Amino acid sequence: MRTLKRRGFAAVAAGASVALVLAGCSDSDGGGSDEATADVDCADYTQYTDEFGDLEGKTVSVYTSIVDPESQEQIDSYKPFTECTGVEIAYExxxxxxxxxxxxxxxxxxxDIAYIPQPGFLxxxxxxxxxxxxxxxQAVIDNAEEFYTDSWVDYGSVDGTLYATPLGANVKSFVWYSPQEFADSGYEVPTTLDELMALTQQIADEGKIPWCAGVESGDATGWPATDFLEDMVLRVAGPDVYDQWVTHEIPFDDPAIVESLGAVGDILKNPDYVNGGLGDVRSIAAAPWNEAGNGIPDGTCSLHRAANFYQANWDESLTVAEDGDVFAFYLPGETADDKPLLGGGEFVTAFADRPEVQAFHAYLSSPQWADAKAQVTGQGWLSANTGFDGSLLQSPIDQLSYDLLTDESYEFRFDGSDMMPGEVGTGAFWKQMVDWFVTDISDEQVLSNIDAAWPTS
Structure with a gap:
């Protein structure tokens, strides 16, 4: 890992703002799980007071987009630290x-601390x-060098200086399916893109519409389509071209990106392949992303590309498991040896350097915190921390995601739109992808329109 400059040291849930204080050795935080503190040995936490001194009664403010109901899981995950150090966390x-x-x-x-959802925003x-x-x-730098891969450290760095470390992580390169349908129909989980397209055609030849998709997401409408293109750029053009595209070293409408969008269109613009149970190609623009996969258990579609956190949208009566009602397989590369992996996450960033702030940031970058968070989270969360005990994950898809995320044979890349300037990544990119579904705009023109939005300075 290259030398870092040294110094003294998903999705947003619907709901209103919340401001809560978590005090050490206190039960006044409004309830929540005690699992994270059930077996805490405070001897494991003396490292913070040894390093940063007496922290009793100090307060650290945290500002984040993570609101109810996920906010309580965050607050519960701080309990080992607060109870053993005496620091209070003011969470908003x-x-x-x-x-x-x-x-x-x-x-x-x-x-004092903010959770930044995009490297571009950082x-x-x-x-x-x-x-x-x-x-x-330095305590955070040490954790970063020990427990995170170079790519995750790079995403939290600016001009070689580490500012932020990963909080949570997600994996987006998944295709959801019905294990029962696959077993009954004799379908095989594909290991290459060609096999995926052959499976798609096989399902269509049997008189079914293979894929279902939706990109409607309120003010963020269009983002699921950007994810699909990013996944295809990684597979068709490769990770090196992906890096150049995300940073605009090549134009947004480079021929390699046009080819990648064409690969997306081979699925999502083909009326024989979409949009199972929801309408024609144009219906993708209006179909809510969190409901679009409902056709899989209903039997009206067989395949739906979405991240590991999509599991939260399945009906509670469904079992998410390899032998359950629904599960997901890795979206394969061009060959079985090509293993690009698209994902995202949030980053812990500090705006103060008081000892208690440094100590809390160190805790959040440690396996201790990741283990505590897993114990109070039911599903839909995982960590990129290599020291994290992945066996604590309670969901099979989260366990699979963690296995992929920590497998060095997979080449991870962060969500591209989250790394682009806002006027592109969450502006023109979202909008133009929606227009791509509802108009006759060509692949070349939609990408050219996005490229025109890239800031000149």
């Missing part, structure tokens, strides 16, 4: 996080507020 979750964080920094009211904060974002302390 808001649906307006990304808009309000720069406002708060400008007003001199930055939180880079813009460092550029716009270079004196406000605090480089990671």
């Amino acid at each position: 979750g808001s649906r307006e996080f990304e808009a309000q964080l720069p406002v708060r920094i400008t007003a001199g009211n930055a939180p 880079k813009s904060l460092v550029a716009d507020f270079p004196d406000a974002v605090v480089p990671a302390p």
Whole structure:
């Protein structure tokens, strides 16, 4: 791993802002699971007081887009740290996080810690507020070097300086299916893109519509389509071209990207392949992304590309497992040896360097915190921390995701739109992909339109 500069040290759930304080040795946080503290040996936490001194009664403010009901899981995961160090955590979750964080920094009211959902947003904060974002302390750097791969460290760094470490992670390169349908129909899980397309045609030849898809997501409509293209760029053009595309070293409408969008269109623009149980190709633009896969257990479609966190959208009566009602397989590469992996996550970023803030950031970058978080989370969360005890994950798809995420034979890349400038990644990219479904716009033109939105400076 290259030398880091040294210094003294999913999805947003619907709901209103929440501000809560978690105090050490206190049960006044409104309830929640005690699993994370059931077997805590505070001797394991003396490292924080040894390193940072007496922390009793100190408070660290946390600002994040993670709101109810997931906020309680976050708060519960801090209990071992707060009970053993005496630090209080003032937690505030808001649906307006990304808009309000720069406002708060400008007003001199930055939180001590924020959970940044995109590396691109982190880079813009460092550029716009270079004196406000605090480089990671040495204890965090040490954890990053020991427990995270180079790619995850790079995503949390700006110009070679580590600012942020991963909080949670997700894996997006999945295709959901019905294990029972596959068994009954004699379908095999594909290991290459060609096999995936052959399976798609086989299902269509049997008189069924193989795929279902939806990209409607309120103000974020279009993002599932950007994920699909990113996955295909990794497979058709390769990770090196993907890196150049995300940073605009090549134009958005480079021939390699046109070819990749064509591969997406081979599935999503083919009326024989979509949109199972939902309508024609144009229906993809209006179908809610969190409901689009419902055709799999209903028998109206067989395949749906979505991340591991899609499991939260299945009916509670369904079993998510390899031998259950629904499960997912890895979206394969061009060959069985090509193993690109698309994912995302949030990053812990500090705006203060007081000892208690440094200690809490160190905790959040440690296997201790990842283990505590897993014990209070039912499903839909995993960690990129290689010291994390993956056996604590309670969902089979999360366990599979963690296996892929920590398998060095897979080449991980972060969600591309999250790394692009906002006017592109969450602006033109989303909008143009929606237009791609509902108009006759060509692959070349939609990509050219997105490229035109890239800022010139």
